[in-house]
Amino acid sequence: VCSSRYVLSALHPMWQGPLAAPGGNRQSPIDIRVRKSVFDPHLEPLTLEYDPRTCSQVWNNGYSFLVEYNDTTDKSTLKGGPLEDTFRLCQFHFHWGESNAWGSEHTVDRRLFAAELHLVHWNSNKYKLFEEAVLEENGLAVIGVFLKIGKRHEGLQKLVDVLPAVRHKDSVVEFTSFDASCLLPANIDDYWTYAGSLTTPPLSEAVTWIIMKQPIEVSHDQLAVFRSLLFTSAEEEVQKSMVNNFRVQQPLKGRTMETIPE
Numbered sequence: 438v439c440s441s442r443y444v445l446s447a448l449h450p451m452w453q454g455p456l457a458a459p460g461g462n463r464q465s466p467i468d469i470r471v472r473k474s475v476f477d478p479h480l481e482p483l484t485l486e487y488d489p490r491t492c493s494q495v496w497n498n499g500y501s502f503l504v505e506y507n508d509t510t511d512k513s514t515l516k517g518g519p520l521e522d523t524f525r526l527c528q529f530h531f532h533w534g535e536s537n538a539w540g541s542e543h544t545v546d547r548r549l550f551a552a553e554l555h556l557v558h559w560n561s562n563k564y565k566l567f568e569e570a571v572l573e574e575n576g577l578a579v580i581g582v583f584l585k586i587g588k589r590h591e592g593l594q595k596l597v598d599v600l601p602a603v604r605h606k607d608s609v610v611e612f613t614s615f616d617a618s619c620l621l622p623a624n625i626d627d628y629w630t631y632a633g634s635l636t637t638p639p640l641s642e643a644v645t646w647i648i649m650k651q652p653i654e655v656s657h658d659q660l661a662v663f664r665s666l667l668f669t670s671a672e673e674e675v676q677k678s679m680v681n682n683f684r685v686q687q688p689l690k691g692r693t694m695e696t697i698p699e
């Protein structure tokens with residue numbers, strides 16, 4: 438399982454302000470300037486093959502809730518797009534606000550979305566474990582999908598229904614046979630891609646970001662259940678709602694955003 442067992446507390450200084458990793462030249466998230474993105478004719482279509490049987494559990498790690506996949510074999514993989522190798526799905530999670538007016542980490546011409554989904558993959562051609570890949574430049578690939586408020590997302594509801602079971606930090610619940618591809622937009626070949634980092638500590642500059650242009654719709658009530666989660670564990674006397682778990686934007690530092698030709 439890919440997510441490291443140490444967690445980020447809600448009081449971590451990074452939630453309070455723009456903490457760029459010292460000397461970081463490729464920090465995430467960033468604002469995506471649509472007119473500044475460059476068509477890259479070499480970009481291929483993405484190939485996503487997710488096996489619902491590799492889904493294993495949902496875990497509240499104190500900064501988001503993670504849906505974790507068994508990543509010991511190449512059963513759920515991402516290939517193509519800007520990627521040379523095969524990347525293995527290890528977890529997905531979300532970032533959201535306390536209101537529907539904000540919550541995403543990336544923005545599109547400064548437009549904020551209510552939430553953002555991150556599907557985290559690591560290069561299984563080059564490395565044996567996630568923990569190795571996270572230390573290497575471009576060892577990871579994260580697909581970002583924006584969430585906007587609209588109609589209820591039927592596929593998401595199965596996950597929303599188990600969230601009360603992981604209300605507190607460090608709680609885990611078994612969660613199986615979930616097909617993560619139901620959370621992707623209709624057209625997955627319309628994306629931006631750039632070289633960036635993890636958006637929570639250790640902020641490793643190891644991520645090829647692939648951000649979907651098309652958002653998915655979720656209902657207000659579904660997002661309200663995200664906000665019912667807590668940053669704090671059951672033992673803590675002061676309970677803190679898990680909201681605004683996004684990082685502030687980081688300098689572009691000369692990076693270019695590439696996109697697939699229309």
Ligand SMILES: COc1ccc2c(ccc[n+]2C(=O)c2ccc(S(N)(=O)=O)cc2)c1
Nearest residue numbers: 440441555557571579634635636637638639
């Ligand atoms: C080597 O020690 C680590 C490594 C990774 C850790 C982590 C703690 C939390 C999350 N992670 C993550 O895996 C992680 C963090 C952020 C993201 S994000 N929001 O998709 O950029 C994805 C994954 C500690």
Ligand SMILES: [Zn+2]
Nearest residue numbers: 530532555636
């Ligand atoms: Zn994330």
